[in-house]
Amino acid sequence: MIPFGDPSASYQVHKSEIDQAIKRVLDSGRYVLGNEVEEFEKEFASFHGKDLHAIGVANGTDAIALCLRGIGLGIGDEVITPSHTAVATVAGIEQAGCTPVFADIDPKTRCITPKSIDERVTTKTRAIMPVHIYGQPAEMHSILEVAKAHNLSLIEDCSQAHGAEIQGQKVGTFADMSAYSSYPTKNLGGTGDGGVILCRSKEFAEKIKSLRQYGWNEARESIIPGFNSRLDELQAAILRVKLQHLADDNAKRRAIALSYNEAFKDLPITLPVLANTELHAMHLYVIECDRRNELMEYLRNNQIGASLHYPLAVHQHIAYAQRIRGGDNLPVTDLFYQNNLTLPMYPELSKDSIEHIISIVQKWFREEN
């Protein structure tokens, strides 16, 4: 079976560098929040631009919650976000004590729209959290305007979009702060859980560093109530290796997406758009088509690990159904969830596999439609 993503292929390709990094950590005797984390934070910040700060945390959900806590949001504060995202986005908002509110998406980008955000703003709204879903940048310039017009904080959920750009500017640098996951399947993925917060303000970075470790100051005195959300040295050392290959790996993903798009352009399916003015991080390659369950079954019968991202929008899960404002008015999201289908996408996907996937998809449309 060709999987839809393959973290072990990434390890095999970068094995000698990763093995060296692991050995370096094991020999060092320092296993949590040490030199590797510090170096990774510096490298991650400078990968994104000048005068930025990065803080390693335990996972991407914590990164979201810590951003919100860091700016002082909590109970009663509404955060507008899409329902078309990983459950983690909403779990992170609720972990901070905030109230998520759902806005709808654009059918082309599949990202939250500025108009839908604007329609959901109330006197309780405090923040907007766009998600660069599948690696596709959200419309950050217009979203920034909505945030300014209503005096709202903006936090980018970049967990699926490490290295994506809009007109040469990396996502994660449009807002004052942004949250990343480095779960193994991500474009920048470790071999366990991990997350990062990127921000502009040094003071905010210091506050997050304190919050991630019991609210401690340098003397290990808790000056604010905090958490345990530390990044470990092994993950940081591995992420340092992976970061060096991120731009190349993303380019490989885009090349595969362009091959798929070219091969499928005359089929009755909706394809991801790769705009000239943007760099899509192509975390997942997701198409939309009628009879997607039949196509998925056919692909699986032909050893292609097609899958659903996601089987349900967040407002369709039992835990969230009917209790989140905006969830009853998401027509574009609802339609998308009837038709979406994910095809294999990772930098190490072989030419033979790509050709196999293309030929089987084409064959199904020839024979079944």
Ligand SMILES: Cc1ncc(COP(=O)(O)O)c(C=O)c1O
């Ligand atoms: C869009 C999005 N936000 C947040 C997260 C949370 O990341 P984690 O699984 O590291 O908590 C993920 C990863 O699953 C994600 O895809």
